[in-house]
Amino acid sequence: MPERTGGELLMATSARPVRIGVLGCADIARRRMLPAMAACPDVEVVAVASRDPGQAEETARPYGCRAVCGYEALLADETVDAVYVPLPAALHAEWVEAALRADKHVLAEKPLTLEPARTAGLFQLAGERRVALMENVMFVHHxxxxxxxxxxxxxxxxxxxxxxxxxxxxxxxxxxxxxxxxxxxxxxxxxxxxxxxxxxxxxxxxxxxxxxxxxxxxxxxxxxxxxxxxxxxxxxxxxxxxxxxxxxxxxxxxxxxxxxxxxxxxxxxxxxxxxxxxxxxxxxxxxxxxxxHDQVAETVAAFARAARAGMSLGRPESLRQAMLLDRLRRTAGSS
Structure with a gap:
């Protein structure tokens, strides 16, 4: 069988929903993001990962998707195209980077990281790996x-x-x-x-x-x-x-x-x-x-489009936001 070209692969990928796995069972994932993903025709929720197998099972059950024990196992799953990261803020940088290096598109909760240089580095990595990275700031989509x-x-x-x-x-x-x-x-x-x-x-x-x-x-x-x-x-x-x-x-x-x-x-x-x-x-x-207007649904749809294009969304805004938050923190600390 002849090898498929990059354009043919992109067409094949865009013909089906973006298959998303969720890293963690945070409240925002259960209450807002998972229902919106399940309702989006351009997205398929295929797995939920947790370090607690029982929590993964409970969160995955309403969506008929797989429960995975451990974040590493989900990132190694070749049936997962993209991941959503609703972990605590201090863990974002580590697991967003791991997901990008596993060639997954990433939608991560805000703030993307706690350091501007780290935020810039992740967007650079996403560009190098030709995958999409998006910070989940939903209200701007309303x-x-x-x-x-x-x-x-x-x-x-x-x-x-x-x-x-x-x-x-x-x-x-x-x-x-x-x-x-x-x-x-x-x-x-x-x-x-x-x-x-x-x-x-x-x-x-x-x-x-x-x-x-x-x-x-x-x-x-x-x-x-x-x-x-x-x-x-x-x-x-x-x-x-x-x-x-x-x-x-x-x-x-x-x-x-x-x-x-x-x-x-x-x-x-x-x-x-x-x-x-x-x-x-x-x-x-x-x-x-x-x-x-459903800002959560709009956010999920925007991420699906970005993933299909393999292009990050909102990079300039995320970088400016990271720098402003850091300046606020430093200014408050010196006062």
């Missing part, structure tokens, strides 16, 4: 933010003046991995990513860190809250707040010379929600209600 950017571009609120964003969540059980410094816990890495990425996404320009504070409440070994002040070269400021021991808040406001736009449920908008954007100009207030 169409409400496209509507906001269009309003700003059309001058609906005049010239930009400031941006404010909050993402805070209530306290969890004390043994939650978010409070474990050895696993990359802390508010900056968990909830801080959202307002930082929102500032990048909505202001669409380079951002400089002016100041930052990280706060650890008594009894915690990690930062449980924080705030940061950023600015653009043009003088637009961005005030960001994040936390793990707060009342729930998920929002941003963009202020201009003639008005402001506010978005609530900005980062974790449920699939069935009809989001409302509040546009205030002078004494006039408009709240256009948008059609529901």
């Amino acid at each position: 169409h409400q933010h496209d509507v906001v950017r269009k309003l700003v571009a059309e001058g609906a609120i005049g010239e930009l003046r400031s941006f404010q964003s909050e993402f805070t969540v209530p306290r969890r059980a004390t043994d939650d991995i978010r409070y474990d410094p050895g696993l990359g816990g802390g508010a900056l890495w968990d909830t801080g990513v959202y307002p930082v990425r929102a500032a990048m996404h909505l202001l669409e320009t380079e951002l400089e860190v002016v100041g930052a504070v990280l706060t650890a409440h008594p009894g915690f070994a990690v930062d449980t809250g924080g705030a940061a002040l950023l600015r653009t070269r043009g003088g637009v400021t961005a005030h960001l707040t994040f936390g793990l021991d707060h009342g729930y808040r998920s929002s941003y406001t963009i202020c201009g010379s003639r008005g402001r736009i506010t978005v609530d449920r900005a980062f974790t908008s449920p699939a069935g929600l009809r989001p409302a954007i509040r546009l205030e100009t002078g004494t006039e207030v408009r709240e256009p209600v948008l059609a529901p």
Whole structure:
């Protein structure tokens, strides 16, 4: 039989769903990502791996896929085209690299790594291996933010003046991995990513860190809250707040010379929600209600397209985000 060309192999691969294995049984995998993957026609969930065989079996059962004991075994499986990595943040770099070296496409939870140089190295490795790497920042795939950017571009609120964003969540059980410094816990890495990425996404320009504070409440070994002040070269400021021991808040406001736009449920908008954007100009207030949009499904579909193309998605944004988070951490540590 003659050897198939690269183009023929790509066509054969693109004719079937991307076969995904999941490294770990984290809550976000069970609650959000696995259901979305199972519903996506371009994806087939073929395996779930855990170091605990019982947990792997329990997680895999609803999807009729294989339970695999150990992450190494899943990466060695030639029937797996891609992997999803929902492990604790401190483990991302190790297992993303292992997956890339096994020639698997990778969708990894945010933050991709805890060091900008490590993030850059993984994207470089993905390019060398000709596989796709994507950081799982889901909210940017929701169409409400496209509507906001269009309003700003059309001058609906005049010239930009400031941006404010909050993402805070209530306290969890004390043994939650978010409070474990050895696993990359802390508010900056968990909830801080959202307002930082929102500032990048909505202001669409380079951002400089002016100041930052990280706060650890008594009894915690990690930062449980924080705030940061950023600015653009043009003088637009961005005030960001994040936390793990707060009342729930998920929002941003963009202020201009003639008005402001506010978005609530900005980062974790449920699939069935009809989001409302509040546009205030002078004494006039408009709240256009948008059609529901499933940001998780959109994320999974985007990853499937990237995997089929063998091209990473969101590399510039992930690198900028990694550098900003690192600067925030360093600035807070020196204050």
